[in-house]
Amino acid sequence: MNAPAGIRELSYAEALREAMAIAMERDPAVILMGEDIGVYGGAFQVTGDLIDRFGPDRVMDTPIAELGGAGVAVGAALTGLKPIYEFQFSDFATLAMEQIVNQAAKLRYMLGGEAAVPVVFRMPAGSGTGAAAQHSQSLEAWFGHVPGLKVVQPATPEDAKGLLLAALADPDPVLIFEHKLLYKLRGPVPEGYYTTPIGQAVIRRPGRDLTIVASAIMVHRALEAAEALAVEGVEVEVIDLRSVRPIDRDTILGSVRRTGRLLVVHEAVKTLGIGAEISAMVAESDAFDCLDAPILRLGGAEAPIPYNPELERAAVPQTPGILAAARALVRQEV
Amino acid sequence: MNAPAGIRELSYAEALREAMAIAMERDPAVILMGEDIGVYGGAFQVTGDLIDRFGPDRVMDTPIAELGGAGVAVGAALTGLKPIYEFQFSDFATLAMEQIVNQAAKLRYMLGGEAAVPVVFRMPAGSGTGAAAQHSQSLEAWFGHVPGLKVVQPATPEDAKGLLLAALADPDPVLIFEHKLLYKLRGPVPEGYYTTPIGQAVIRRPGRDLTIVASAIMVHRALEAAEALAVEGVEVEVIDLRSVRPIDRDTILGSVRRTGRLLVVHEAVKTLGIGAEISAMVAESDAFDCLDAPILRLGGAEAPIPYNPELERAAVPQTPGILAAARALVRQEV
Amino acid sequence: MTLAPPALAEDNRPFAIRRYSPARLRAALYQMILIRRFEEGAEDSYTRGLVHGTMHLSIGQEASAVGSCLELTDADKITSTHRGHGHCIAKGADIGRMFAEFFGKQTGYCHGRGGSMHIADVTKGNLGANGIVGGGLPIAVGAALAAKRLGRPDVTLCFFGDGANNEGAFHESLNMAAIWRLPVVFVCENNQYGMSTSTARATASATIADRAAAYAMPGVRVDGNDLSAVAEAVSTAIARARSGEGPSLVENLTYRWRGHSKSDRNRYRTKDEIDGWIARDPIARFRAELIAHGILTGADADDVAAEAEAAVAAGIAFAKASPAPAPTEVTRYVHADAAP
Amino acid sequence: MTLAPPALAEDNRPFAIRRYSPARLRAALYQMILIRRFEEGAEDSYTRGLVHGTMHLSIGQEASAVGSCLELTDADKITSTHRGHGHCIAKGADIGRMFAEFFGKQTGYCHGRGGSMHIADVTKGNLGANGIVGGGLPIAVGAALAAKRLGRPDVTLCFFGDGANNEGAFHESLNMAAIWRLPVVFVCENNQYGMSTSTARATASATIADRAAAYAMPGVRVDGNDLSAVAEAVSTAIARARSGEGPSLVENLTYRWRGHSKSDRNRYRTKDEIDGWIARDPIARFRAELIAHGILTGADADDVAAEAEAAVAAGIAFAKASPAPAPTEVTRYVHADAAP
């Protein structure tokens, strides 16, 4: 990553917008497509004023037609454009799985390497907004199961910008999962063009007693838990997963070899969530011999996301739950 | 399970057809929907002659419209029918994820338990037919990640019939994954009505040295490998997973506690396949302490299914690879 | 539903006046006002922080909801949308349980699990609002298929918006309903925008009713702010469905007064446009019609409004006083056999 | 492509004869025969076990493939279907590499990874067959969008079947192409069945061309076995697309002589119906037309057929002699950066 000197505070949404603006200035082939991304500025105001800067031909409002919209982006990518298609909520990608999974992910392979589909899908995800079961899912694991796709999940404004620019630079289809509760999160963001490499996790906090691998918003809750445990003299290493496909095997295994304990935390439903893959990856590696305790996972409840706010909070991992699980792990109480 | 005396040999496809016929005779609310399931008999001849026996009103050819077709089945299930919707290939369910995942799976919950969606989706899956990347996927893990759904994967004709009848008896949506290469497999099938409980794995071969959990066609390859190892004096316990959601935790953990070694084998892409969940489930359980070796997984290659027959075979686990992995595990060579 | 004495040939009063009894007409006015007050109450509750999330208000579209449901019995089904409060009330929902759902209470229609976008009452034939644009279309066709297969006389009325008409689900659903001649009526509430995108920018056909021809079904556009016009078109379509002749498409041209949702900054409509439509208030219009035709006096109409006010106040009070679900019950209702 | 001298007003010969040079017309006949012989060769190879999986033959539909592509240059794009061999050949594909793909060889268009359902040649504007019914429709619209945005003059021709016209992707794609006035031509090859399901049972509209009205675009049905009729309708649509007036829908009414695929037991069509269509062989018809209008002699036409025979034999020989991919290279081509 080649971040230049100038750094200011931006929100996660502003960082994404800046990445799109920089990409559009650098490359006329980059266009934005999606529902209400123009004058409306996007349901979460991520595209914001880009319509004013780049006009309706490059910031295209699409009809409400996700299968077709995603497919148009795939066809455009196949023939010279670099589209960024915004799903208004990632839940609506359920309508476009055919184009994402059967076409975008497989075209290069099915055509024997003779074609490329450099498309980016933006996926606003997660719960906490009171929008209930059809507007709050975390489906990144589905795409992590599909060869031909790359899947990233930035947790900070800096990574949001760097990963979106990396996704655009990638010759293959990339999905970027953006947690809706992070859009307003502010943080330092380097100016200008830089990319955050896809496939690399990052250690947000070093520690010797326990490794927590967390994704998206859970990174912040894991760091809160780590703070609390530090007071108790427990040093937690917190890894921000960042990339769901490919997974950064080396960073995770290296950490587990040092700490001997692993807790994985994500918002997606626990069963078959990314935590399952990370746990299994460790359990079949040489790091298995370094494990001093079972591998724990915290994920979403085995239920759709409920509307009632208390239930909604109870449906996904919160800081106290992470703290309790981490404590139990280091105290060998599992 | 309440299987009556009479037992004959049927093919897996015949067993499914018999289950549908019995269900339709028992309950006028049961109807079949799908593309070319009528006079054509279904792409894999599973519905076969049912159109002659039950007529076009109960064996309905649908237009080529999977989102709508699945959604019609959901709406019909919500209002009194018990539809079985056949996807001609489970790959085409990528067009219907919205109705399966946002509607069928969540309606009972979103409506506070005041509605039921007793629909069954039949999912012909898997590779080996030379149909390439868009007709050969194994996507059961996606649905295993979705609360509100039940997912089964019969490996034998007897279970194909029993699990389809159990799916129909279930008040909630159930997906039955049928491996296309198993349709012609013959085996003993009890006559009359019986159900195979959803959520129960079965030990196909007892053994003390190693547990292999396999699904669908891999059960048969695992049994072949177990035969070969028996000659070498290694006793492998082979568990037929049968149910992807819910997973039979007790049977699997019980076996691992006895053998201390686990190998999971499935055709679906390894990353985030059901093997990940099974491995993680063991690694976070008390059975972890009984493990004498890392948990190994064999799954599909990280690639779409290729057309060329040698490549296609190389893309998914075969008996020799299972044998090698099992041997390595018992010889502590991992 | 009690009917008025058979209309005489030369009777040229509006359809609704001819067809329905004074009591039924009064009830229709009541429902329209109740929808308006209910949504104002919901909006107010939202501002007071009693409601979580967002909501989609149908203020200005009341004639479409009430006019479309006039002919329906409790056996008939409807599928609704994210903008479905009016449909629920028109189909007979209890507003106390609706408010309770907004407030996330156990006494709500979804026991607090669904919220505004998922209110349903299957016992009254309301198969539910839907958070997915176009999601209700195939479900409605399925409900009509079930009625036909099970020999039930009920019809299904499917509400959807102009934006939904560009979803593939629209095409697949209308095609299947037509080839199978199912008893379903597709009611497009064309409020001229899908969120910020006008029908002119999103829909290639001049009207949405025009698209009915692609499915060989009747299609008609009516003034969706004229209750009587809506009722006439929909009752014709329902009669066609009941008699086994198959589906129809009715397009109610209307307008939403409020923003798309709570986060709408309304950058895509002019104040003039909005004011022009507010001047075409469907409630004032129907009220005047009832008075003009001697169905009600102005005083009667004021009583109706007062009753609606009182019902909304009572509904909010009920909802506030209701218990919340136990936070431990996250997985309750996932499956028929799911333990709390 | 060399054009014939401008047609005179009173010239009432068939469109193709008027418009194209004798050389071009001879080439068209050659392509039609080549498609026929190619598929017969593929069928024969399948029977001999040289081809894995299944295949979908377009025998009987050659006029639709060739007639639709006559006006296209290599810069123009097509999207094809599972029944796409004819489209590939009409767009200039090398049949040796096509056979090599069927045989799963490294020299095949997809290096043996794709097979019959995925043959493409992006360098020649062939964006590929598709295993997903309707899958190519939005992709074609995207290609047309790219041409428009990047200021390229190329048009995209989208082949799809009658069965595909009931997929939501059809609706969403035609609507977007129309609202954005994109240079795309939708060519529906209506062979009257989607697998076993007739258009009468699956499609609510009388013709598929009728559905163009729902997208405010021109729609026309032509005799898909008459090369000249196809060429005339499609060239009109292409001219419209090139001049920026937007998309069109052309419906080629035709018939497939063979079963849907290798596993078809043909329970849904009568022998009479099939024979009736075999009697309307598009190749014999065009051949006779060329002779009647003095473009070719019977002997010339026989030479054309002989050339096609020879090309097929050579193609099969090339494919047989070609190497298979290394079985170790399963993950090659997954990503641009994927190691073998």
Ligand SMILES: Cc1ncc(C[n+]2csc(CCOP(=O)(O)OP(=O)(O)O)c2C)c(N)n1
């Ligand atoms: C499949 C899907 N796409 C997008 C959305 C986001 N969304 C919710 S309502 C809406 C506008 C719908 O427009 P219309 O159908 O006209 O209904 P209206 O809101 O005007 O009543 C959009 C885009 C959604 N909920 N579902």
Ligand SMILES: Cc1ncc(C[n+]2csc(CCOP(=O)(O)OP(=O)(O)O)c2C)c(N)n1
């Ligand atoms: C989405 C999808 N649904 C179903 C199929 C299975 N299938 C392959 S071809 C076909 C029939 C297509 O009919 P049509 O579009 O008329 O093309 P034709 O085969 O007649 O050329 C079907 C049902 C598929 N490949 N993709």
Ligand SMILES: [Mg+2]
């Ligand atoms: Mg609207």
Ligand SMILES: [Mg+2]
């Ligand atoms: Mg066809």
